[in-house]
Amino acid sequence: MRVAENLNAALHAVLAADRGVHLLGEDIADPYGGAFKVTRGLSERFPDQVLSTPISEAGITGVASGLALCGDAAIVEVMFGDFVALAFDPLVNFASKSVSMYGSRLPMRMVVRCPSGGGRGYGPTHSQSPMKHFLGVPGLSVYELSPFHDNLDVFGEMLALGEPCLFVEDKVTYTQPMFPDVDPFRWDRTDDGVVRVFLDERPDCVLIAPGGMAHRALEAMRSLLFEADISSILMIPSRLYPFPIEAAAVEATGARFVFVAEESTGGGTWGAEVAHRLHAGLWGRLDRPVTLVHSVDSVIPTASHLEREVLTRAETIHRQVLEVLT
Numbered sequence: 001m002r003v004a005e006n007l008n009a010a011l012h013a014v015l016a017a018d019r020g021v022h023l024l025g026e027d028i029a030d031p032y033g034g035a036f037k038v039t040r041g042l043s044e045r046f047p048d049q050v051l052s053t054p055i056s057e058a059g060i061t062g063v064a065s066g067l068a069l070c071g072d073a074a075i076v077e078v079m080f081g082d083f084v085a086l087a088f089d090p091l092v093n094f095a096s097k098s099v100s101m102y103g104s105r106l107p108m109r110m111v112v113r114c115p116s117g118g119g120r121g122y123g124p125t126h127s128q129s130p131m132k133h134f135l136g137v138p139g140l141s142v143y144e145l146s147p148f149h150d151n152l153d154v155f156g157e158m159l160a161l162g163e164p165c166l167f168v169e170d171k172v173t174y175t176q177p178m179f180p181d182v183d184p185f186r187w188d189r190t191d192d193g194v195v196r197v198f199l200d201e202r203p204d205c206v207l208i209a210p211g212g213m214a215h216r217a218l219e220a221m222r223s224l225l226f227e228a229d230i231s232s233i234l235m236i237p238s239r240l241y242p243f244p245i246e247a248a249a250v251e252a253t254g255a256r257f258v259f260v261a262e263e264s265t266g267g268g269t270w271g272a273e274v275a276h277r278l279h280a281g282l283w284g285r286l287d288r289p290v291t292l293v294h295s296v297d298s299v300i301p302t303a304s305h306l307e308r309e310v311l312t313r314a315e316t317i318h319r320q321v322l323e324v325l326t
Helices: 003-017 057-069 081-098 130-134 151-161 211-228 247-251 270-282 304-310 314-325
Strands: 021-025 050-052 073-077 110-116 141-144 165-170 186-189 195-198 205-208 232-236 239-241 258-265 291-295
Touching (some): 003 021, 003 151, 021 057, 057 081, 057 110, 081 110, 081 130, 081 165, 110 130, 110 151, 130 141, 130 165, 141 151, 165 211, 195 211, 211 232, 211 258, 211 314, 239 270, 247 270, 258 270, 258 314, 270 291, 291 314
Parallel strands (some): 021 050, 110 165, 205 258, 258 291
Antiparallel strands (some): 141 239, 186 195, 195 232
C-alpha cells in the first residue's frame, strides 16, 4: 500500500466511524477526488459529510472552526500547503484560541491537511514547507505525514487531542510504500510514537527528521555507513510540535553528534526548535551544538536541476555529517 492509499483508507475509516466528522476542501469530490487523489471515493460513499468548497482557504477553515465549535469534527484539505497562510487568522486567532478562552476547555476537533514541499517541479508558490509559521501557537499541534506511521492511528490521535492540528503532508511521500524496507537497518517505535531506525545501539550520530525527509535521511545513512563507516540512528516523530523527543532519549544512544534535517529554509524553523529543546539537556555531552540541515535560502525553482540545488537532499545530509565528523 502506498502512503496516499493508506491516507485515503484512513479517511474512509474516520468518516465511517463518526458521522459527525466532515471533510471540506477544493475539488475533493468525485470524480476528481482532490489534486492528489487522496479523497477519491469519499464523496460518493459519504455525500452528507464531504463538501467540495469554493476557492477560499480562510472560508473553508472558518467553516471547519464553526463545526468544531458546535461539537462536530472537521478535516480540511488545503490543496497546496503554501496557501494555508490564507487560513492563518481562523486557524491561529480563532480555532486554537477557542480551546481555552471560554472559561473551561472546549474541544475543537479539526485537522487542516497541507500537501507541502518540493521535488515535483511546481515552482516557487506551490513547493514550500510552511510548518515553521505555525510553531509555538498555544492550542495548535503540528504533525507530519510519515510512511512509518499508519494514518488511521495518526488521525485518531489528532482528533482525540481536542485541539486544532496542522497535518503537513510532503507530496513526494504520497507515492512511497508504507512501512518501507530499511535494510540493512531495523526499526521500532517508542511509546511517544517516534520511529527509530538503527543498526546498533551505539551510533556515531543521531539524525532527527520528519516523515517527508525520512527517505532522504535513510539514503544518507546508507551512504555514510558503506562509504565512510559512520553509523547513525534516525528518529522520525509523527507529532512535530509539541516536540516529543526528550534529551534523555538522545543521550541514551551515546552519540556525541546530533543533526536535524528538514526542507524548510533556515530561520525560525522546526529544526531550530528541536535544537533549542535538546540543547539544555545535552549541554556538555555533545562534541558540538546540534547541526541544522535545511534548504538553501531561496525561492524554489521550477526547473528540476535548479530545484535539486535548492532543496535538502540525501547528499546534503551526507555532506553535512561528513564535514562535522571528519
